[in-house]
Amino acid sequence: MTNDSGSETPGQPLSVDELSDRLRSRGLRVTGPRLVVYNTLAKQGGHRSADEVAAAITAAGPSLPRTSVYNALKALVDAGLADVVDAGPGTTLYEVRGESHHHFICRQCNALLDVPTEESVNGSLYSELPGARVESAQVILRGLCPDCAARPTARA
Amino acid sequence: MTNDSGSETPGQPLSVDELSDRLRSRGLRVTGPRLVVYNTLAKQGGHRSADEVAAAITAAGPSLPRTSVYNALKALVDAGLADVVDAGPGTTLYEVRGESHHHFICRQCNALLDVPTEESVNGSLYSELPGARVESAQVILRGLCPDCAARPTARA
DNA sequence: TCCAAATTTTGAATCTGTACAAATAATACC
DNA sequence: GGTATTATTTGTACAGATTCAAAATTTGGA
Numbered sequence: 001m002t003n004d005s006g007s008e009t010p011g012q013p014l015s016v017d018e019l020s021d022r023l024r025s026r027g028l029r030v031t032g033p034r035l036v037v038y039n040t041l042a043k044q045g046g047h048r049s050a051d052e053v054a055a056a057i058t059a060a061g062p063s064l065p066r067t068s069v070y071n072a073l074k075a076l077v078d079a080g081l082a083d084v085v086d087a088g089p090g091t092t093l094y095e096v097r098g099e100s101h102h103h104f105i106c107r108q109c110n111a112l113l114d115v116p117t118e119e120s121v122n123g124s125l126y127s128e129l130p131g132a133r134v135e136s137a138q139v140i141l142r143g144l145c146p147d148c149a150a151r152p153t154a155r156a
Numbered sequence: 157m158t159n160d161s162g163s164e165t166p167g168q169p170l171s172v173d174e175l176s177d178r179l180r181s182r183g184l185r186v187t188g189p190r191l192v193v194y195n196t197l198a199k200q201g202g203h204r205s206a207d208e209v210a211a212a213i214t215a216a217g218p219s220l221p222r223t224s225v226y227n228a229l230k231a232l233v234d235a236g237l238a239d240v241v242d243a244g245p246g247t248t249l250y251e252v253r254g255e256s257h258h259h260f261i262c263r264q265c266n267a268l269l270d271v272p273t274e275e276s277v278n279g280s281l282y283s284e285l286p287g288a289r290v291e292s293a294q295v296i297l298r299g300l301c302p303d304c305a306a307r308p309t310a311r312a
Numbered sequence: 313t314c315c316a317a318a319t320t321t322t323g324a325a326t327c328t329g330t331a332c333a334a335a336t337a338a339t340a341c342c
Numbered sequence: 343g344g345t346a347t348t349a350t351t352t353g354t355a356c357a358g359a360t361t362c363a364a365a366a367t368t369t370g371g372a
Binding site for chain 3: 028
């Protein structure tokens with residue numbers, strides 16, 4: 001699976017102070033694992049699985065139990081500091097919260113690309129469910145990525 | 157997990173003949189498991205996991221091996237008779253192919269609701285990735301469902 | 313500094329989905 | 343209809359991802 005975890009979203013990561021404030025403001029404590037996981041995810045950029053984050057942390061020295069990585073990621077998502085990437089069923093991928101964007105998944109090479117959000121589109125997505133409080137919208141585009149589309153081997 | 161598999165998509169299911177034709181036209185054979193799985197999924201309506209389908213089949217009498225349900229579901233998806241629901245990472249959910257629609261996931265009760273597609277929105281999603289061949293677009297809305305939004309216990 | 317509650321840690325259990333190989337059933341063709 | 347050819351079905355085994363329970367630590371506030 002070419003998980004192309006490369007395609008990054010700019011939006012500079014938060015400082016430790018900002019990070020701490022965000023956590024506390026949601027009633028969450030500021031802990032080592034949470035800071036390490038956030039910073040690692042931010043440094044890696046793109047879309048990462050819990051295991052990728054754990055591996056990166058281990059590679060950097062300390063090593064954090066897998067369960068702790070899961071816990072920390074959940075806390076970060078709760079605090080709105082990271083997002084679960086909607087890329088279909090399967091392994092859960094996370095990304096540091098930054099500019100709003102959508103995702104494109106290539107059906108041939110499985111590349112996962114970020115797609116900038118057109119405000120106009122994004123706005124119109126919020127008014128379709130009466131009574132509901134829609135807080136976010138993610139769009140999953142599927143098809144052939146530029147590379148695969150250009151390649152003659154592309155299956156129709 | 158209140159998986160609200162209830163919200164159904166109209167679009168009446170196909171008859172055995174239509175079903176058979178669709179399968180054969182894709183080079184797939186018409187088999188018992190495929191018909192049972194399709195009919196069960198259609199009768200249940202909404203979004204179902206492989207295990208839910210298996211359980212429903214067992215409850216109805218015959219019982220089909222887990223693996224067979226997975227195989228059948230994959231065949232149905234290949235034949236375009238069913239779709240994998242884009243509802244974020246986790247257990248794969250399937251639904252009988254019907255009217256195009258998107259999904260709303262409640263962050264509090266995990267209800268999964270269908271959202272009618274506005275053609276205008278759907279159309280504008282296809283032109284954002286130069287070079288790519290976009291074949292489909294799914295929108296996942298997240299927030300609080302009407303019920304949870306109305307309830308005072310809703311977390312901000 | 314001290315305490316109560318929130319988190320982290322460990323290790324194991326679960327839950328999903330997939331891989332394989334043998335047995336079976338669906339088509340194509342005679 | 344009868345039969346050869348192959349796609350499918352089955353059953354079992356496995357691998358990976360995520361969750362759980364209980365004990366050990368930490369955090370934030372009194």
